[in-house]
Amino acid sequence: MKSLGVNWFIEGTLDFEYKKYVLLDYLQEINRHFDKSKLYPNLSDLVFHYNNLISFKQNKVTLQNAFPQRLTEADIAAVKLTYKKIVEDDNSMQEIEQIITYAMTKMNPAIQTGHEIYNFVESRLNIDPVGIMPLLPYDGYFSLHNGKDKINLLYEYHFTIFEDKNDKYRGINIQLIDTYEHSLINTPEAIKLNLIRKNKHLPNPAVYYVHSDITFPLEQTLLPVAKRCLVKYISDAA
Template sequence: MKSLGLNWFIEGSLDFEHKKYILLDYLQEINRHFDKSKLYPNLTDLVFHYNNLLDFKQNKTILQQAFPQWLTKADIEAVKLTYKKMVEDDSTMQEIEHIITYALIKMDPAIQTGREIYDFVESRLNIDPIGLVPLMPYQGYFSLRNGNDRTNWIYEYHLTIFENTKDQYRGINIQFVDTYEQSITNTPEAIKLNLINQRRHLPNPAVYYVQSDISFPLEQTLLPVAKRSLVKYIMKAA
């Protein structure tokens, strides 16, 4: 997928029409993916750039420190350097703010579209525990079925905690294990027994069956949404 540079709105030429072309070309590709219900990594990338623009707009005086500086005077005797800021609240900064304002307006509808697709996919998911769930269900397996496809994808998962200065968050790490064709005899319950017998490092794992009632792109949409939905399900039930 096409992507924007981290500081695309301040790098190189600050010509508004040029930045507008770069942005619209990027959003056109994002929307092409959304039209095919392909959410990731497009939605994550889009939200990142949107938040990056907001941060710059709201913390302009702080972020000015990251701009290049050049030496304007040197006092050799006192070894004193003075610097002149490249960016101040002048025409340059006004042009940057013009670019940012335009970009935020254009990105917002695409983000809303992505969130609507995400909510729709999540609404089509059903999550059920297979057998008894251990008291600590933070490590185990889930079997993922995409619509009416008989193939199930098995993943080992491990819930993690990460935090910033304000809050703690739950994340999930997964590892692909295997696939199986679901049948009358090859059921999720039978697969759970096979996992326990063949993978002894988890003697009493939590195992979940995750299914969508319609098909979605597996890697770009269903799996990422299923991961996040499983985290919410486990934390709500714990």
């Protein structure tokens, strides 16, 4: 996919018409993917750039650190440089503000479209626990059935926890370990019994059957949404 640099709106030539062309070219490809219900990495990339513009607009320190500014003083003792701030009525600043405002106006509808697709995929997704669940279901397996596909995908998952300065967040690492044909014999319960026999390190694993009634692009849509929904489902139930 086409991508934008982190500071695309301030790097290189500060020309509104040129930046407008770069942005619209990027959004055109994003929307082509959305038209095919392909969400990722397009949606997360788009949200990142939108949030970056908001942060930029709200926090002028970010702008002052990122923009190539005019050096005024060298603090040798601290081995650092200090810069003269670009004032609000500076021509470059005005051009940047115009670019940011236009970009946010154009990005917002695309983000809304992406969220609508996400919500639709989530509404067609069901998560069913299989058998008796362990007290700590943060390691286990899930079987993924994608609409009318005949093949189910079996993943092993492990929860991860990461922190920022305000909160803890849960993520999930997954690994594809097997595939099997969807049939009356290969029930979720039968798959769980087979997992217990094969993998002694998890005597009573958490196993989930994740299935959609509509076929979606696997890597770009169903799997990323399924992972996020599974994290939420397990976190809410634990």
